[in-house]
Amino acid sequence: MTPANFDFHCHSIVSDGFLPPREVARRAAENGVDLWALTDHDDIGGLVDAGAAADEFGMRFVNGVEISIEWRGVPIHIVGLGFDLADPALTGGLAALRHGRVERARRMGDALAAIGIPGVYEGALCFVTNPSLISRAHFARYLASIGIARDVPGVFQHYLTPGKPGYVDHRWVTLEESITWISGAGGVAVVAHPGRYKMSGADMRRFLDDFKDAGGRGIEVACGSHSPDHVMHFARLARHYEFHASRGSDFHGPDESYVDLGKAPPLPEDLKPVWRLLA
DSSP, X not given: OOOSSEEOOBOOTTTTOSSOHHHHHHHHHHTTOSEEEEOOBTOOTTHHHHHHHHXXXXXXXXXXXXXXXXXXXXXXXXXXXXXXXXXXXXXXXXXXXXXXHHHHHHHHHHHHHHTTOTTHHHHHHTXXXXXXXXXXXXXXXXHHHTTSSSSHHHHIIIXXXXXXXXXOOOOOEEHHXXXXXXXXXXXXXXXXXXGGSOXXXXXXHHHHHHHHHTTOOEEEEEETTOOHHHXXXXXXXXXXXXXXXXXXXXXXXXXXXXXXXXXXXXXXXXXXXXXXXXX
């Protein structure tokens, strides 16, 4: 059956989302999604529950994860789809990534304390369900709650992006490592929300050259943070590189998302949807 509405990018409380995997599945089904992947950051702990819920609610399910990498100093996210949950290289690599996240978060707390905002690490933990997946989003939610900025985007703008006082560099995994983990586990690697990266057009093409050479096979053309111009631009790049096209909301919660589950723009009809690689 050809899916009418697929969403291959969203998050639960296992990483930085607001809802348990079962409730994300319920919301996706209520919104008409018929093929769904949960893609928590650097953790696959919600996939068993998500798969069971998807089956209960009448959706087909694909295992997913969003891996944090670094390419030439630029933080980038790679989505993995359709992999074996028990693959030791993938599970071991993700565990190491989560350990690094905790250390980074402690250093972020120290950096904010140094400018007169103490206790942020501990405060951020109050917004975390999975302590090993503490992230900048949790820091931002805590800082917004105590009035440091008007809202979460304001916190990121003034405190948590490169060059700001709460941002801490971290050595994420390489592009090649992430794709090796995904491909080795039988999955498909996809570039997440390419429109969000601060790259020149030339750098984006260099990155996509490296991504394809390393075994990457897909790109998110339509996602919650992409404008209509982004969709057209990355559709052109998908055609040029012969990538399969993905689509996802990047849903985190009802009050903190670009669009709701299943509501990302449609893919241009001539593109090859990435689900074809997962049959």
